[in-house]
Amino acid sequence: MAHERDGDFELQLRRHHPELLGFLRARVDNETDAADLAQEACTRLLQYHRGGQAIDDLRSLLFRIARNLLADFYRDGRRHRSDAHVALEEAGPLPSDERQQADRVADQQALARLKRVIERLPDRCRTVFVLSRFAGLSHAQISARLGISVKAVEKHITRALEDCERALGGRHV
Numbered sequence: 001m002a003h004e005r006d007g008d009f010e011l012q013l014r015r016h017h018p019e020l021l022g023f024l025r026a027r028v029d030n031e032t033d034a035a036d037l038a039q040e041a042c043t044r045l046l047q048y049h050r051g052g053q054a055i056d057d058l059r060s061l062l063f064r065i066a067r068n069l070l071a072d073f074y075r076d077g078r079r080h081r082s083d084a085h086v087a088l089e090e091a092g093p094l095p096s097d098e099r100q101q102a103d104r105v106a107d108q109q110a111l112a113r114l115k116r117v118i119e120r121l122p123d124r125c126r127t128v129f130v131l132s133r134f135a136g137l138s139h140a141q142i143s144a145r146l147g148i149s150v151k152a153v154e155k156h157i158t159r160a161l162e163d164c165e166r167a168l169g170g171r172h173v
Contacts, residue, residue: 009049012058020066027070041066110168117167121160128153129160
């Protein structure tokens with residue numbers, strides 16, 4: 001099939017949609033997932049069309065896109081489990097914007113407290129903690145870099161974590 005004009009493209013897409021939906025229904029657990037995948041396949045095909053790319057065989061490309069979406073769907077573990085579905089009414093009240101704002105402020109305050117605690121640690125303790133938590137170095141790497149024992153590294157990290165937990169009112173860091 002040669003590159004279709006917009007009208008032909010829509011007609012072809014509508015003609016193949018029921019077959020596409022049946023193909024997807026046979027491969028996923030529920031109607032909603034099949035419909036979502038079909039819509040995504042059509043959207044991606046439309047992107048090809050609008051991008052000016054010639055589509056020699058619309059049906060073939062549509063089903064190739066659908067197979068790729070199915071692979072992603074199962075690989076990413078995005079399968080919807082209808083038995084795990086919770087109705088919105090049963091989920092309880094949604095958090096208000098006020099509550100979310102209060103949570104953000106509380107998080108910012110906690111981060112500021114942690115920053116102050118880290119800044120006040122003794123130099124060696126702060127250096128060990130930063131190398132461990134922010135630079136991602138292992139205890140052995142820190143030990144070699146600073147010329148101290150692994151046991152000393154562990155003690156510095158323990159002290160820093162205890163100070164941080166106290167600053168957060170006992171919450172783990």
